[in-house]
Amino acid sequence: MNIFYYDIAVGLPLRQCFTYQSKFIIKKGTRVIVPFGKKTIVGIVVKKISNPDTLKGLKEIISIADDSPCFDKSSFEAITWAADYYHHPIGEVFFSFIPTLLRKNNNKTLSASNKFSEYQLNEKDKKYKLTEEQSSVLLKLIKVKKFSPSLIYGVTGSGKTEIYLQLAETFIKKNKSILILVPEINLIPQVLKRFKDRFSGEIGIYHSRQTPNQRLKIWQRSKFGEIKIVIGTRSSVLMPLKNLAAIIVDEEHDHSYKQADGFKFSGKDLAIKRAQLENIPVFLGSATPSLQTLKLVKDKKYKKFDLLKRVDGKKPPKLIPLDISDSPLLGGIAIQTMSIIETSINKGEQVLIFINRRGFAPVYECENCGWVAKCSSCDSNLVFHKSKNRLICHKCESVYSVNDSCPDCQSTEINTFGTGTERVEEVLRSTFKKVPIIRMDYDSTRLKGSIEEIYEKTNKSKEAILVGTQMLSKGHDFPKVTLCVILNADGGLLSPEINAVEKIAQQLIQVSGRAGRNNNLAKVVIQTRYPYDENLKQIKTGNYQLVADQCLKINKANAMPPYSSVTILRAISPNPQSCIEFLKKVSSLLDNKKNISIIGPLPSIPLKIKGNLRNHIIIKSHTKSYLNRVLKFLTNEIETWPETKKVKWTYDIDPYDMS
Ligand code: ADP
Numbered sequence: 001m002n003i004f005y006y007d008i009a010v011g012l013p014l015r016q017c018f019t020y021q022s023k024f025i026i027k028k029g030t031r032v033i034v035p036f037g038k039k040t041i042v043g044i045v046v047k048k049i050s051n052p053d054t055l056k057g058l059k060e061i062i063s064i065a066d067d068s069p070c071f072d073k074s075s076f077e078a079i080t081w082a083a084d085y086y087h088h089p090i091g092e093v094f095f096s097f098i099p100t101l102l103r104k105n106n107n108k109t110l111s112a113s114n115k116f117s118e119y120q121l122n123e124k125d126k127k128y129k130l131t132e133e134q135s136s137v138l139l140k141l142i143k144v145k146k147f148s149p150s151l152i153y154g155v156t157g158s159g160k161t162e163i164y165l166q167l168a169e170t171f172i173k174k175n176k177s178i179l180i181l182v183p184e185i186n187l188i189p190q191v192l193k194r195f196k197d198r199f200s201g202e203i204g205i206y207h208s209r210q211t212p213n214q215r216l217k218i219w220q221r222s223k224f225g226e227i228k229i230v231i232g233t234r235s236s237v238l239m240p241l242k243n244l245a246a247i248i249v250d251e252e253h254d255h256s257y258k259q260a261d262g263f264k265f266s267g268k269d270l271a272i273k274r275a276q277l278e279n280i281p282v283f284l285g286s287a288t289p290s291l292q293t294l295k296l297v298k299d300k301k302y303k304k305f306d307l308l309k310r311v312d313g314k315k316p317p318k319l320i321p322l323d324i325s326d327s328p329l330l331g332g333i334a335i336q337t338m339s340i341i342e343t344s345i346n347k348g349e350q351v352l353i354f355i356n357r358r359g360f361a362p363v364y365e366c367e368n369c370g371w372v373a374k375c376s377s378c379d380s381n382l383v384f385h386k387s388k389n390r391l392i393c394h395k396c397e398s399v400y401s402v403n404d405s406c407p408d409c410q411s412t413e414i415n416t417f418g419t420g421t422e423r424v425e426e427v428l429r430s431t432f433k434k435v436p437i438i439r440m441d442y443d444s445t446r447l448k449g450s451i452e453e454i455y456e457k458t459n460k461s462k463e464a465i466l467v468g469t470q471m472l473s474k475g476h477d478f479p480k481v482t483l484c485v486i487l488n489a490d491g492g493l494l495s496p497e498i499n500a501v502e503k504i505a506q507q508l509i510q511v512s513g514r515a516g517r518n519n520n521l522a523k524v525v526i527q528t529r530y531p532y533d534e535n536l537k538q539i540k541t542g543n544y545q546l547v548a549d550q551c552l553k554i555n556k557a558n559a560m561p562p563y564s565s566v567t568i569l570r571a572i573s574p575n576p577q578s579c580i581e582f583l584k585k586v587s588s589l590l591d592n593k594k595n596i597s598i599i600g601p602l603p604s605i606p607l608k609i610k611g612n613l614r615n616h617i618i619i620k621s622h623t624k625s626y627l628n629r630v631l632k633f634l635t636n637e638i639e640t641w642p643e644t645k646k647v648k649w650t651y652d653i654d655p656y657d658m659s
């Protein structure tokens with residue numbers, strides 16, 4: 001009888017695979033049940049091996065969980081690429097891309113429903129003639145047949161979504177499938193509606209707020225070729241759609257494509273890798289493309305397709321810096337701003353107010369002794385949430401009850417300082433008593449269907465004021481908005497961070513894209529104490545390409561990304577000394593390496609989260625491939641050190657924040 005040996009990845013934070021034996025031939029990418037310590041768990045077959053190092057103690061695979069592999073060849077390769085590129089335990093990478101129900105030993109088996117969705121084009125929904133720009137871009141994009149990343153640089157309101165729909169149409173007609181990625185769950189309903197209006201047939205959606213059963217269903221329906229269109233967030237990037245024709249990455253610049261914790265991958269970069277492995281087109285859409293993408297366009301690795309005019313032919317709104325140095329603020333709003341808002345409301349128009357902070361007030365303080373409410377396990381002030389009458393830590397989401405008297409001096413003179421969305425909402429409510437004030441932030445969109453409700457209420461209302469965080473600035477289409485107000489741009493303008501200008505330019509231009517989709521007189525008011533700031537002057541032109549070119553020049557001169565490759569190595573421990581010792585040892589190991597520079601150890605911001613202290617070093621090199629090799633060497637070394645046992649350490653490859 002033949003015995004076969006397999007390397008198996010398990011869903012644990014372990015960088016190695018484990019060898020098991022079996023009497024059966026099993027394809028790689030298949031789920032198997034294996035004994036592991038005292039448990040039996042799910043593993044994924046990584047490869048068949050002919051000669052294990054040792055046969056002693058080799059355990060046997062208990063059973064094969066499914067009739068077919070979970071991953072086809074290209075997804076499998078995309079995963080091994082990702083585990084290597086992000087230096088992340090491969091089992092966890094595999095598990096990130098299968099539904100939770102398939103990660104457990106629970107008798108679930110991949111199964112087809114054999115209900116194949118038919119797709120019919122709803123011709124009536126194609127109600128307008130494409131603009132000249134749209135037609136010419138679409139014609140070129142349809143001709144892209146193989147792997148070749150295409151940037152669709154389309155100003156807000158230039159009709160990018162219409163291009164996606166017509167691209168999808170060409171693939172669906174050929175009986176192929178298509179994957180559409182959006183950066184945030186909140187953006188799904190809008191895109192979903194456009195696809196549902198255009199195609200009859202099931203459109204799958206996939207994101208982390210669905211139930212495990214919903215996710216399993218869509219994943220299986222994709223795998224067995226029962227559905228052909230899926231819209232999802234980064235976790236759907238390896239959706240096992242059959243006959244995949246292309247991947248669309250909408251709002252490609254958006255940092256929400258990057259996972260913030262655990263396996264810190266970029267959904268966008270993985271989409272591009274998958275497209276390369278499948279040799280299919282990938283379309284990246286944005287009005288404010290990332291510097292990384294623009295550099296690759298310059299290097300002729302990506303092609304760029306411009307949509308520079310709005311479909312309605314209207315000019316983009318004017319960005320107007322408003323000097324508030326001498327103005328008292330009421331709930332973050334200056335008097336002049338309030339009267340501009342009033343004018344719009346009196347005309348029966350809608351206004352959008354943008355503030356980058358949720359809750360009522362970021363500071364809850366004793367007027368008598370200066371005590372400030374802080375989280376007991378993080379290095380951060382508690383934010384007062386009036387609607388819940390609670391103090392909440394935005395770092396760990398711990399909730400505290402509100403003190404009526406100061407814990408230090410027992411004074412009852414406790415006050416709140418600063419402004420968040422709730423305070424803005426309250427001030428507007430008392431000023432505009434009859435106008436609907438609609439808040440859109442993390443707290444108001446937690447519940448299922450809440451985003452749809454916000455759309456409905458906004459579209460139904462005549463005049464209305466929307467108040468929201470960055471969530472409101474992204475891709476949403478509120479056709480009646482003619483005025484946008486940005487309450488606190490200065491934080492972004494003055495930020496010392498390396499990519500601060502890119503970020504604030506993207507944010508301001510994206511916000512401005514929410515205004516005046518149907519109006520020539522739309523404007524964006526930016527409250528600032530620095531109206532003559534050089535960067536603001538450039539951003540004010542609304543010409544993103546200009547700002548981006550400038551940023552690229554500066555980053556090139558400073559050898560910063562995308563002209564270099566950066567990784568953050570963070571160490572976390574209740575004991576700060578352990579972090580520093582560990583990071584210093586890493587620094588000294590890498591110090592003599594050619595073409596590597598190290599900054600730090602630095603305290604991370606915030607220094608403390610959930611009782612743990614955080615420090616990091618920034619590792620920089622000239623190319624990604626070289627840095628990858630150095631990190632591989634480093635990882636092997638680190639894992640042998642006694643110092644490593646005292647800390648939790650992680651890499652953030654291509655970080656979005658350097659703090
Ligand atoms: P973007 O995604 O670039 O911001 P959208 O695709 O959402 O733009 O288009 C903005 C609005 O214009 C949508 O309501 C869409 O239905 C409409 N639209 C798209 N193409 C055309 C066109 N050729 N003529 C008129 N309206 C259009």
Ligand code: ZN
Pocket residue numbers: 366367368369370371406407408409410411
């Ligand atoms: Zn006090």
Ligand code: ZN
Pocket residue numbers: 375376377378393394395396397398610
């Ligand atoms: Zn906390």
